[in-house]
Amino acid sequence: xxxxxxxxxKEVIDIVSAKRLGIIHDVEFSLETGVIExxxxxxxxxxxxTIFPGREYVVPWENIVCVGTDLVLVRMDEKTMKKQAQNLExxxxx
Numbered sequence: 001x002x003x004x005x006x007x008x009x010k011e012v013i014d015i016v017s018a019k020r021l022g023i024i025h026d027v028e029f030s031l032e033t034g035v036i037e038x039x040x041x042x043x044x045x046x047x048x049x050t051i052f053p054g055r056e057y058v059v060p061w062e063n064i065v066c067v068g069t070d071l072v073l074v075r076m077d078e079k080t081m082k083k084q085a086q087n088l089e090x091x092x093x094x
Contacts, residue, residue, distance in 0.1 A: 011071040012041050021057050
């Protein structure tokens with residue numbers, strides 16, 4: 001498993017849609033174990049971004065397929081996307 005600092009500023013590509021998701025901005029990890037749990041990628045700004053901040057992709061570690069020198073390949077299936085949408089609704093960000 002790579003170190004958190006080595007993941008920052010890497011480009012993230014979804015292998016399901018072949019879509020560029022963005023650049024890794026942050027890493028979530030467990031305080032108890034120190035293991036990386038997810039990577040955080042800010043979504044591109046939209047017109048209402050100032051009204052609805054906090055829009056971001058949170059990719060669980062198990063959805064990361066490959067970590068290369070320049071980019072990270074992830075699998076963002078419908079299940080993951082729906083879970084993120086539900087989490088945003090709970091937080092009130094949608």
